[in-house]
Amino acid sequence: MHSHSAYIDATRLLFVLTTGSEPTASPTKGEVAIFVGETKLNAWDFWMRYPDYLADEMIEKYDGTSDTSWLAEAEQIFIDNEPEQRRLAMIRFFYGAYEKHDDALAILVTAGLIGIGGRKAVDRVQETNFLIYQSAFDLCASIVNDEPVLKWYRDRAALVNQIASGRRGSTLKDRQYERIEYARTKLGKEIPSIESDVRERLESRLNRPIKGTAA
Template identity: 35%
Template sequence: MAFADGVRRASRWQDAVRLLLLIDASVQPIPTGLDAPDEAVGVARTQVRLQKLDFWLRYPDYLAYELMNEYEAHRDDIGLLDLAEEILGSEEPDLRRFPMLRHRFGAFEELDEALAPLVEKGLVRKTQILGTNRVAEHLYFLLQLGRQVAGDLTSEAPALEWYVTRTKQLVALVDGLGGTQLKNRQYLLKDYAETLIGQHIAPITDQARERLARLRAVSPAALSAPTVEETS
């Protein structure tokens, strides 16, 4: 969906579905002592982490770049490079991109509007842990009906299988990392970090494809240690 300003935006339904599948893929078992709804089957912790995951889902070229970062850090996992090539060799970077604005702490978009239909339908429950002067943490509980709906979506709309696959791959890529760690990793790319506040973050598809070609041109044994030359 495109608007008068030329920026492609998702519909409310698309945002809600994407967020449901992302929460379904990223929830963890509910720890003992955490006050959770009786029908909850898992919890996704922190708003920052969910937003940073959503950024990579909405910018496949940035996800491919992160896969290449991981490949250079773990040179024995050629699958990371294969997945980056799968993304960059297709129309995915254009077809799946839904731009986000650069805010004070990086890519940001309020989640409440996308969450609203999920909460209304009893699929997700959002709660907060309060600190002394502000909210210390946002919690997103996936409810039993939410898991059921997430599992049924692809049979009703097979095109959504892409989101199921990518959300699982994305969560596996960043397993164990918190929101602040993900934010810091995204800031390593100069194009992202230097986007002016209030501007949409631009794609890096050509840059990512050039890097992929360089990595494919050398053997794994010849790869140098990971660099972040883009930040220099």
């Protein structure tokens, strides 16, 4: 029997898989798009589950572009207290943040929303691709209409997509390892929050305290 959290995980992964997929011109099992690799899935899921690390990437985007909309997005994460309210810890495994998504993926497969593609070696790591069916996109649209509170998953996946910028899973993992707190986490242990450090970085760019917080 699946736990309630497995269905929450399935909802989050559904938006990740649909948002991060690419259209396929040569379907093998009726899919309309494909999401390439478990490494990419875990990298995306990490940014979905660690709002402080995502905000850190937004600061990097600002530093590289001077686009203040990135600072506004990062500030909203702190205003909404997401590093506390929405953080879902992940374990550091051999190739970075990792979680077996078997239960959540099984829900999506059983519902006919996704399929599991062939396994292949990518940089000597066995990777699985995910076949995305039209029903998955249709369900995402109906979820947003019927359950507005779940729009967060759609909007957050869209932000992660902007941060990922089409990069491969291995490239995203390398990027995440650049954070020393992430890289120093012992194998099998939870990757720690970097909330306080990111807050300081953000306030230094804003030249003021984050809205709604004490000076």
